[in-house]
Amino acid sequence: MKKLFVFLDNFLYRVIIRNFLKLSKLGYGFVVTGAESGANFEHLYNNRPEGKFIVGRYIDKALLNLPAAHATRGRKEDLKNVLWNEIHNNELTGKKTRVLDLASGGARYLRELSDEHKSGIVESICIDRDRKCVLLGRNLVKTEGIENIKFFRGDIFKLKHLQEFGGKITWRPNVIVASGLFIYFNNSTVENMLKEMFDFLPSGGLSVFSSYETLDTKKLMRKAMSTSSGQQWTLYYRKPEYWRKLLYDIGFQGVNITRDRWQMNNICSARK
Numbered sequence: 086m087k088k089l090f091v092f093l094d095n096f097l098y099r100v101i102i103r104n105f106l107k108l109s110k111l112g113y114g115f116v117v118t119g120a121e122s123g124a125n126f127e128h129l130y131n132n133r134p135e136g137k138f139i140v141g142r143y144i145d146k147a148l149l150n151l152p153a154a155h156a157t158r159g160r161k162e163d164l165k166n167v168l169w170n171e172i173h174n175n176e177l178t179g180k181k182t183r184v185l186d187l188a189s190g191g192a193r194y195l196r197e198l199s200d201e202h203k204s205g206i207v208e209s210i211c212i213d214r215d216r217k218c219v220l221l222g223r224n225l226v227k228t229e230g231i232e233n234i235k236f237f238r239g240d241i242f243k244l245k246h247l248q249e250f251g252g253k254i255t256w257r258p259n260v261i262v263a264s265g266l267f268i269y270f271n272n273s274t275v276e277n278m279l280k281e282m283f284d285f286l287p288s289g290g291l292s293v294f295s296s297y298e299t300l301d302t303k304k305l306m307r308k309a310m311s312t313s314s315g316q317q318w319t320l321y322y323r324k325p326e327y328w329r330k331l332l333y334d335i336g337f338q339g340v341n342i343t344r345d346r347w348q349m350n351n352i353c354s355a356r357k
């Protein structure tokens with residue numbers, strides 16, 4: 086009986102739901118082109134339903150209205166607000182903000198700070214391993230007429246050390262962003278990356294990243310969607326207490342963690 090239930094459950098998610106999802110733009114991206122792609126997140130932020138036929142648009146609308154989708158748009162707003170605040174605090178003391186965005190996708194939260202970038206009080210370098218995301222970012226800043234945001238291709242885990250990467254750029258970031266990144270990696274990988282961020286930042290520099298405590302779409306994502314390497318979309322959910330302790334243990338100060346109204350998304354920021 087249990088085996089039959091498992092078979093039917095798998096059939097429901099892996100055949101029926103997957104094929105329905107493919108009709109919608111977001112569903113197609115999450116099922117076929119690679120769930121983690123920054124391009125899917127641009128569509129999620131745009132929040133304009135698209136899909137094949139009326140049914141595809143209807144499915145897209147339903148996906149874009151899930152609490153998890155609202156929480157993801159909310160994380161972009163929360164992150165943008167932290168960055169906006171840092172940029173203007175730095176401006177007051179005559180300091181330029183230099184942002185390094187790890188796994189940037191289209192870096193929407195930076196692009197939406199277009200006035201700050203245009204005025205030159207902030208400059209950003211965005212790194213993503215996916216060529217399509219890098220081209221997407223470059224095209225978007227061009228069409229939106231935004232200056233001072235550059236996109237480069239790179240695997241942040243193959244840069245060996247952020248210090249080594251630092252040798253290749255002419256400036257040192259005083260803000261390091263990682264949005265939608267740590268959720269894909271286990272604790273030891275995340276802990277090493279945060280230690281590297283700490284070492285790479287100058288004194289007073291800020292680290293900002295996003296994390297999910299949970300998502301209402303966990304099962305759907307795990308069973309029906311796949312990453313670009315064709316694997317199940319398995320994510321690592323973490324509580325604020327984990328981040329708070331880790332950040333203080335590493336040596337960060339002034340840890341600030343936001344929690345959204347769905348208790349799904351956290352934006353964590355901490356200063357060296």
Ligand SMILES: C[S@@+](CC[C@H](N)C(=O)[O-])C[C@H]1O[C@@H](n2cnc3c(N)ncnc32)[C@H](O)[C@@H]1O
Binds near residue numbers: 124214240
């Ligand atoms: C969920 S998207 C997040 C995009 C953007 N930061 C945001 O929050 O909207 C994750 C991005 O991480 C990129 N990525 C994943 N692993 C990476 C790695 N090892 N090095 C660089 N980029 C990576 C993917 O290509 C993808 O664009």
